[in-house]
Amino acid sequence: MTFIPKEFTILITTKNRKDDLAFTLRKSQDLLDREDVVFIICDDGSTDGTDLFIQKEYPNIQLIRNTESKGLIYSRNRLMDLVTTEFAISIDDDLHFITQNPLEIIKNTFNENPKIGLLGFRIFWNLQEPKIINSDEVLHRMKSFVGCGHVWRMSAWRDIPDYPAWFIFYGEEDFASYQLLKKKWEIYYLPQVLVNHRVDIKSRKKNPDYALRLQRSLRAGWYLYFLFYPIKIIPRKLSYSIWMQLKLKVFKGDFKALKALLLAILDLLFSMPKIIKNANRLSIQEYQNYQKLEETKIYWKPEDN
Missing domain, CATH: 3.90.550.10 (Spore Coat Polysaccharide Biosynthesis Protein SpsA; Chain A)
Incomplete structure (x- = not known):
């Protein structure tokens, strides 16, 4: 055998x-x-x-x-x-x-x-x-x-x-x-x-966990900024992220998004000790090299469908 x-x-x-x-x-x-x-x-x-x-x-x-x-x-x-x-x-x-x-x-x-x-x-x-x-x-x-x-x-x-x-x-x-x-x-x-x-995908916004998912998605992105990005890059990235949530969701009446945004900010503040402990920051050169890579392929759609 x-x-x-x-x-x-x-x-x-x-x-x-x-x-x-x-x-x-x-x-x-x-x-x-x-x-x-x-x-x-x-x-x-x-x-x-x-x-x-x-x-x-x-x-x-x-x-x-x-x-x-x-x-x-x-x-x-x-x-x-x-x-x-x-x-x-x-x-x-x-x-x-x-x-x-x-x-x-x-x-x-x-x-x-x-x-x-x-x-x-x-x-x-x-x-x-x-x-x-x-x-x-x-x-x-x-x-x-x-x-x-x-x-x-x-x-x-x-x-x-x-x-x-x-x-x-x-x-x-x-x-x-x-x-x-x-x-x-x-x-x-x-x-x-x-x-x-x-x-x-289209039905996800109607799911009862929409706000929780958004909160966790936002805070994860911000965690990553503080864990890995060069320090001088972080303020611009963070402010842009918050502004886009306000512009595209909150100002259009999506108050679930406002709640998610505020809770994500609190999560970020409470997680600072863990972030400081686990930071592994990219150098400016590493950050620039990373930005030159192709974006992650998330969705594939057949061209002839």
Whole structure:
């Protein structure tokens, strides 16, 4: 019997989305069946029976569980600590691969480019799969990556600090991207691997957690300014960020945005001790080099759709 070494670990964090997770796992059956793949799921304090579902239907999946919710970033750190393979793929519980045999593409790309520490996938955001899947985009370097679909070279992950669990939600990708830049690792967009993130972007504003998401998004961005940006850059970036929220949302009557803005400012003030302790500021040259990189590829839209 031939021994096949484990090369990839697929990581999923989930909380109270058993149906979404079940769909993702059905779509991932070909990966679950591979002998060179390890699956690990972190159940972040679900109350909908997610853990029982996994234990019953997918006993070969390694399951860890937070007895009470600790947040997405905390859970991602727990998962990454368990990885023993060379590569770790992180996907959301509402995302699945469309590209066939993605692991071969990923492995070859890493092997051909030793400076790449992380690859970001081509992501189609829609409840339904795209009718057209081809793209003429090519592999290229970019600033950061999207948390819902990416893959780490684990030697790069171990070269930088863990994700900042105190961010709770949002910002961990850019945190990692700055740390990777400081360590001379590169992030690339891999359009040859297409994934479907089953999210209706337009409806998110109507969700009851809209204000909380905005608050956490704003504060994460500001945390990153104070952690990494050269000091003389920060006042201009911070004031511009606040002004744009006022101009585009608050002055147009979005008072949920005003509440989110004020709470984010308070969060920033209370987090200053942690920011000072964890700062890893870019030099002016590093900052300028970072700004020259292509923007992160977040959304892909088929040109012929």
